[in-house]
Amino acid sequence: MALWVTSRSDSTFRALLEGGDLAGGLRDVSASSIVIVPTRRQKEAVLRAWALNHGTGEPPMIETMAVFLRRMGDHLLFGAPTILSENEVDVLIRQVIADSSMLTSIGFEAQKLVRWTQYGITPDRVDELADLAHAQSRKGRILAEIAAGWRKLIDLYGRLACDRGRYELEVLARLPNLVKRPLRTPSGDEISSCVMIATHGVTTLDRDVLAALAVCGWDVGVGFADDLPTRSETQDRIGVSVADAAWFRAQDWTYGETVRSIPPYETFSVALASREEEVRRCIACIKDDVRHGTSLRDIAICVPGASVYRQIVEDLARRADLPLEAASSIPLSAEPEATALRSACDVALRGWMREDLERLLSHKKITKTINNALDIIAVARQERITGGEGPAQWLHRIEVTLQRLVDAEADAADDAPETSSLHYQRKRAERAAAGVNDLHAMVPTVSAYAIRAGDFAEELRRVVDAMGLSSTRTADAPTTDRLLECLDAYTSLAERHQLSKLTFEEHVGNWWSMVQAVGPSITFTSGVGAAVVSPAELRCRPWKRVYVLGMVEGEFPRLHEHVADREIIPDVLERMYVQALTDIVWSVAEGGRLVFTRPSKTDGAATLASSLLDTLPVDVSVEPPELLSALTSVAISKRDVRNVAADAHRLDQTLNVTNILDQELVSVVQEELKRPVSASRLDLFSQCSYRYYAERILRLGSVDISDARLTPLERGTMLHEVVAEFFAKQQPIRDYEAVSSLDQLRTLMIRLQPSMADDYWDMLKSIAHERMRTQEWTHAYAQIEQAMLFGTAQRPGLLRQWLYQEMAYQVSTKHYPTFLELDLDVQIHVRREQPFEVMPIRGRIDRIDVSDNGQQTTFIVNDYKPTVEGKYRLQEIMSGTLSQMPIYLEAARVWLANHNVDAEPWAAVYRSFGNSIHKTDEPQNRVAMKDPDFVIAKTDSGIKLPDWRTTAREFALKPLAEQNAEVLSVIGDIAHTMQSGEYVVKPLQKACLTCDYHELCRVDEWGTG
């Protein structure tokens, strides 16, 4: 049932209101009438309905209540006060709170004040409510504070400005003047009638305005939207329109009601796996609807609850090529220029925190203005400069880094590759220092004292210029202009209302709240597409399909109210949600379809369906259409088709870089391709050749460092260095290149003596302490890391565990560390056939242990890894994807042979030092390959023997030299492909999980080979 009222019994709006037929009813509405619609979206529907019936001539004015009041104000108020936006009012509220030491948590907000005013609440009324609640109770104190603050705010407005609610009060007071000074249409006709349509209820002030217009002789009508039918005769009506209509009736208005019933249509309610899945399914259904002849214009996606859906809808619709009627657009505060300017303020206010600097320097305009921006970030990540103590600390840390690099460069003078790497790092640190100095001029200068808004604005304008944001009329300039407009608005607000001086930080907070209020430059398009709407926007026209997302209890309805709201206008939220559901239920055309969806889980917890669904007056089917069934696989874009059909990857994706680069770059790449092969490059290539191309040829790698703790790699490297230094102390002569016989080799063997365990431990401790001191362990978990490394007398730390394990290993295997950090530059045979018979190998082996019993000399190759848990299996070695050990075994054998030592490969062992924070992963020695004659008894300790799986078990029965020859043949093929310059998007299983290049390789679109 829909109620209606008119101020005259012969109102021209009766046909419109009685029939409830927008198209037919508008026939009698003249061009000198105003039609007041609930939201901007209904303007189009009303205009369209009018045009269908009239076709020519001047249409009536169609506007929302806010615009209508503005029109009246412009007409009736002389020297009209400025209407402040809610965010401008919030700035003044902050001033009131600061001046009167009010609590910020009492719910004193502009949006609420406007609503209260519109419902006829005044500060005096709030005081009465405070008295009723007893002034000493918490509720009473909150209400009394609100009343006092509200009065102060009104004083602060003065005659110059007001909020929307008070503006309506001013208009209401001047409405009697309308008799002498009538409102006119653009063509000069007098306006003397207006009708408000499809409203769920009018606020107290709106009601008074309409009644005052009637007193001025206007023909006024109000058509209420249909209420939600009750489920039983005895149930109370839920809508507020009955009370509102009764009020008008008491003013002698004509009253009527139109009885209508909800048209028959299908209704479904389904739970889907996630919010994204809800949207995907809806998009799939919409595509299906269109395929079966439903016009996109008749389809709506309704988002009544969590606002997060709008972004998901926009993203997935773009990917699925589904046109939407709501334009995707970015609010001002999310524009890059705005975030850059805000970041510059944050840099200054928070003492140059790195995260602020990174945000600032990620803006492309800034990287153009500041030379060396990327070097600053690279050095900061590498050196763990987290900031917080100002630019001087940054310069000091970079200076320390520079000094360290200069020293290291001098020490490594004979090592060309190392020198070149250190030289590069030093140059980068020098550029970073210069960059920090340049950045200084771009960051606002923060005064220690409170300053005027004008001084704040001046400083921010200087920063805008220094950042190069306003230098030219580029595409960025409109955004910068809007930012500066906000700054002007803030300055004039502060000057007009004589706001007191504030700190720079407070000014930033005020100005930013006004930036946040500026919406997207385009919010609405009239293009053809599925409409993304709120429930109120569904009113005034029937839709053939309505998809309602997020019917989750707690989100729709979200009934949590502040105590102030609850006391001042009770149940306002509940009413709003019931009205939203009413709009949804009445929005569907006969024979149409209404679909409610919700995610079955949010944030890992199961959701409940909205309790509002229980009040639905329509039957909800339990059998959803096939496309909404969780059991059906649904594709909405090519990407999904790839998942379903899995054939896109069959297209030829081979990229030969030498064919696409220009001549100069081809020669650079050719040089790169000729470089000696290293195991790490080969392994990367086997993971995914395209990833190799991105990381090693294009050099797109990034540093990923946590400031909170050491990365496993850093921890491993540090411990590796400690152990290397410890062994170096046991092996005073280390001229490995001078070795020319087995006897000389024997002198290098390091045999740890169990009787000296305490001395070794003291030595290890002092080496580790010295490393920590020189490497400035300042990350958040540094103390915990130290405790875990050193342990206590009762619970040995990781370093002591390593020492005990090392001694046990020597006893068990009879192999002793002989070559530590051995640099190799040899050629190894990888396969017999051409074209790749020998492979140059250049690299460094962490450690080679040798055993010599007088008859046989064997060796074990070792490599240190951050962690070895569950990794480095023989199966991967056999397939050639883990090439390090086979290459090292052969390279070590060749190197020893070149030095007149005939030694047999015995095993390849990965070693880890354990992990100290996440889990207690103990130090481990894990055998990756071994000769079948290498047997370790179960009682032996210090080393773990592998448990090969079936295929590997047979392979492992062959002598290690034979195993290695087979694997090297496979590796030779891979190396040959790697040096051909062809890179295919062809990742191994799980390779993409740890790769950052998916946007470049577009593996999602292409599928995996």
Ligand code: SF4
């Ligand atoms: S994301 Fe996967 S396919 Fe793409 S480069 Fe990385 S590993 Fe290769």
